[in-house]
Amino acid sequence: xxxxxxxxxxxxxxxxxxxxxxxxxxxxxxxxxxxxxxxxxxxxxxxxxxxxxxxxxxxxxxxxxxxxxxxxxxxxxxxxxxxxxxxxxxxxxxxxxxxxxxxxxxxxxxxx
Amino acid sequence: xxxxxxxxxxxxxxxxxxxxxxxxxxxxxxxxxxxxxxxxxxxxxxxxxxxxxxxxxxxxxxxxxxxxxxxxxxxxxxxxxxxxxxxxxxxxxxxxxxxxxxxxxxxxxxxxxxxxxxxxxxxxxxxxxxxxxxxxxxxxxxxxxxxxxxxxxxxxxxxxxxxxxxxxxxxxxxxxxxxxxxxxxxxxxxxxxxxxxxxxxxxxxxxxxxxxxxxxxxxxxxxxxxxxxxxxxxxxxxxxxxxxxxxxxxxxxxxxxxxxxxxxxxxxxxxxxxxxxxxxxxxxxxxxxxxxxxxxxxxxxxxxxxxxxxxxxxxxxxxxxxxxxxxxxxxxxxxxxxxxxxxxxxxxxxxxxxxxxxxxxxxxxxxxxxxxxxxxxxxxxxxxxxxxxxxx
Numbered sequence: 001x002x003x004x005x006x007x008x009x010x011x012x013x014x015x016x017x018x019x020x021x022x023x024x025x026x027x028x029x030x031x032x033x034x035x036x037x038x039x040x041x042x043x044x045x046x047x048x049x050x051x052x053x054x055x056x057x058x059x060x061x062x063x064x065x066x067x068x069x070x071x072x073x074x075x076x077x078x079x080x081x082x083x084x085x086x087x088x089x090x091x092x093x094x095x096x097x098x099x100x101x102x103x104x105x106x107x108x109x110x111x112x
Numbered sequence: 113x114x115x116x117x118x119x120x121x122x123x124x125x126x127x128x129x130x131x132x133x134x135x136x137x138x139x140x141x142x143x144x145x146x147x148x149x150x151x152x153x154x155x156x157x158x159x160x161x162x163x164x165x166x167x168x169x170x171x172x173x174x175x176x177x178x179x180x181x182x183x184x185x186x187x188x189x190x191x192x193x194x195x196x197x198x199x200x201x202x203x204x205x206x207x208x209x210x211x212x213x214x215x216x217x218x219x220x221x222x223x224x225x226x227x228x229x230x231x232x233x234x235x236x237x238x239x240x241x242x243x244x245x246x247x248x249x250x251x252x253x254x255x256x257x258x259x260x261x262x263x264x265x266x267x268x269x270x271x272x273x274x275x276x277x278x279x280x281x282x283x284x285x286x287x288x289x290x291x292x293x294x295x296x297x298x299x300x301x302x303x304x305x306x307x308x309x310x311x312x313x314x315x316x317x318x319x320x321x322x323x324x325x326x327x328x329x330x331x332x333x334x335x336x337x338x339x340x341x342x343x344x345x346x347x348x349x350x351x352x353x354x355x356x357x358x359x360x361x362x363x364x365x366x367x368x369x370x371x372x373x374x375x376x377x378x379x380x381x382x383x384x385x386x387x388x389x390x391x392x393x394x395x396x397x398x399x400x401x402x403x404x405x406x407x408x409x410x411x412x413x414x415x416x417x418x419x420x421x422x423x424x425x426x427x428x429x430x431x432x433x434x435x436x437x438x439x440x441x442x443x444x445x446x447x448x449x450x451x452x453x454x455x456x457x458x459x460x461x462x463x464x465x466x467x468x469x470x471x472x473x474x475x476x477x478x479x480x481x482x483x484x485x486x487x488x489x490x491x492x493x494x495x496x497x498x499x500x501x502x503x504x
Contacts, residue, residue, distance in 0.1 A: 004452040006272060016272055016349065018452055032276065034455040049268035049349030063351075066276070066362065068306060070355035083351065090352035092302045095341055103346045 003027045005052055007037055009067035014051040014083050016065070021046045023110075029054065043080040044110045051083040063088055086111050113288050113464050117471035119252030120187065123212025127252040128184035129410045129471045132157045132425060133240045135190045135233075136177055138199050139165040142192040145226060149190070149233040155241050156190075157424035159402070159486050165197025169493030171377035174199060176488055179380050179406025181208045181215075183425050187244035188214035190237050192229070195221030214243050254290045255386050257471065260404035260412035260426065261294040261363050264397045267417030268348045271359030273433025273449035273459065274415035280460030281413065281467070282365035282388065291386045293373065293407055294364045295393025295400055297327040302354035303361045307390075310369045320372045323392060329499040330491065363415055364388065373407060377493070380406050397421035399489030401428070411470055413463065419478075424486060427476045429466055433459075443470075443477045 005015035005027050015029045021042045029037040046052050051065065057077040062069040071088045081087070085100045086109050095103075104111065119127030133153070137146040137160040150156045159180055161173055181189045181204065189208055193201045201217050208215045216236040223229045261282060263270060282292045300307065304321050311317035341353055350356045365388060373381040373391035383389050393403035401423030404412055412426050417434040419441035432438055435447035444466045448454025470476055 006449070006452065008272070008276065008456075018272075018450055030452055032456040034452060034458075047349070049272075051349065051351070065355060066271075066358060068354070068358045070358060071352040084349075085346060085351055088351050090302075090354060093353050095346070095352075099343065099346075103343055106343065107347055 005029045005040075007031050007054065008065065011067055012064045013054050013057055013061075014063060014065050015040075015054055016051055017046050017048055020048050021052070027052060041080050043078060044082055045108075046082045047107065053077045053079050053081050053083050055079045057083075082109060084109065113254075113284055114468050114472075115254050115288065116251040117254065117257065117468075118249050118473055119256070120184070120247045121250055121252070122184055122187075122247070126184040126408070127250075127256050128186070129473070130185040130425075130427065131155070131187045131244050131247060132185055133188050133190065133237055133244060134159060134181055134186045134425070135192065135237065136181060136204065137161065137192045138177060138201055138204060139192075139194045139197045141165070141194050142220060145220065145229055145233065146192055148230045149237050152234045153237040153241060155244070156237055159425075159488070161199070161488055163488065163490070165194065165199060167198050169377065170199070170490065172375065172490040172493075173488050174204065175377070175380050176375070176402055176406045176490070178204055178207050179408070180402060180425060181213065182211055183405045183408055183410075185405075185410055185425050186213070187247055188240040189216075190233060190240060191215065191217045192233065193217075193219050195219040214240055216240065254285075254288050257285075257290040257411070258383060258407065258409045259285060259290060259292045259467070260393070260400070260407070260409040261292055262296065262393075262397070262400050262404075262412060262421075263299075263360055263363055263415040265416040265418050265420050266359070267434055269417055269433035269447070269450050270415055271350075271355075271362065273446045274431045275359055275362035276456045277433070277444075277446045277449065277459035277463055278363045278413050278415050278431055279365040280456055281463040282363065283367055284460065284464060285467075286365065286367040286386075286388050289386050291383050291389065292365070293383065293389040293391050293393070293404070293409060295391045295403060296360065296395030297324045297372075297390070297392065298331055298395050299360040300324055300357055301328055302352075302357040306358075306361065307369065310366070312368050312370055316369060316371055320369065320390060323372050323374070326499060327392075330495060333495070333498075363413075364390070375403060375406070382408060394489050396487070396489060398487030401426060402486050402488055411467065413467070422478055427470055427479050429463070429470055429476055431463055441477050
């Protein structure tokens with residue numbers, strides 16, 4: 001079955017996975033009108049409900065989801081990478097570092 | 113979307129989508145008597161003040177009870193009190209009578225106790241039901257509709273499916289001239305900048321930011337951490353607090369915010385013209401239902417993963433995008449967005465279709481069950497004094 005992800009706004013640089021994707025899997029991205037946006041390769045496993053970078057995002061660039069800034073990249077994020085606590089920080093209230101560690105462990109996020 | 117709904121026209125000019133008789137037990141000890149009356153008279157809904165029979169900062173609750181009685185879905189009210197408490201039933205009856213609503217009062221001690229009050233209560237409630245049956249139904253402009261918007265029991269599907277779908281529906285409603293009101297300011301921490309841009313005036317923007325800050329203080333007494341994100345939220349895919357907040361914000365659509373309606377001991381602010389509003393309505397589900405009732409909302413759109421919340425005065429339309437939790441309790445299934453078989457606009461149309469049917473009298477998925485809880489909620493007045501003692 002094809003793995004799909006949804007990009008909620010045209011300006012978004014991430015899409016949300018609608019099912020689990022494994023490493024190097026092709027993901028078909030759709031928009032909110034259910035129109036195909038394109039195919040993208042994952043660089044790592046990305047679980048359902050999580051976000052994938054649709055193109056390269058430079059360090060300090062905003063992450064845009066559903067037309068809004070949801071945080072900032074803390075390092076360069078290549079297209080196809082999981083966009084989450086290991087490479088993004090809040091502009092408002094950060095999650096404490098030890099909790100971020102726990103999230104990375106629980107989700108078995110590849111950080112290299 | 114329709115431009116009119118079949119409404120029950122009230123004496124004060126407002127129009128409801130339901131024709132309920134409200135039994136208002138303004139003291140908790142009158143609850144059993146209210147239930148006994150309701151068992152014998154259909155079309156009655158009960159609101160009980162479970163807090164206390166004293167004032168002591170309870171004026172906010174009194175105002176919510178008055179607001180609930182004034183809700184256009186209420187055709188008339190029977191007010192019960194024990195007779196030894198401080199809350200004067202005349203104070204609650206007066207604004208309802210002024211609005212031309214039929215009101216009856218029973219004071220239990222004066223009416224020779226429980227059995228006699230139940231007997232009289234049944235007679236009075238039946239009279240009120242008969243009077244309600246005379247209320248004319250007429251086509252009412254959509255501009256007289258106020259829709260409450262709320263999320264709860266949220267999961268990963270909420271931010272992707274149900275909240276965006278309801279947000280689009282809210283925009284369509286506002287564009288058609290209706291009004292929508294959302295609350296839960298605590299869930300909007302991190303959205304202040306976006307919301308400020310949507311506010312119609314700088315004064316509304318400032319009010320909005322101040323009230324979100326108040327709510328943050330209320331739930332974050334100095335010395336404790338405000339609960340923002342759980343590890344479960346993060347594992348589910350939420351990366352930052354603003355992402356979580358934006359998921360909740362989505363359901364409010366994108367249209368300009370006319371005002372933020374305050375709910376205080378002094379009174380409850382009402383929408384003054386059609387449009388999109390925010391309010392101090394609680395993020396607690398049961399409490400939000402009564403807040404929406406007191407604001408005058410005729411119907412609520414509720415986004416959720418699973419099911420849960422309902423209200424006897426204001427029908428709740430449940431919208432879910434989680435295919436594994438869709439049961440007969442859910443009114444609108446937007447799980448097609450999650451399955452990539454449906455667009456957000458198509459899902460929004462589904463929400464509006466359901467709303468069209470409910471405002472024309474069709475019951476929501478669980479409305480016919482006849483049971484729904486109501487929680488009266490008020491801010492702790494001691495805490496209010498404390499948080500406002502600091503400079504804002």
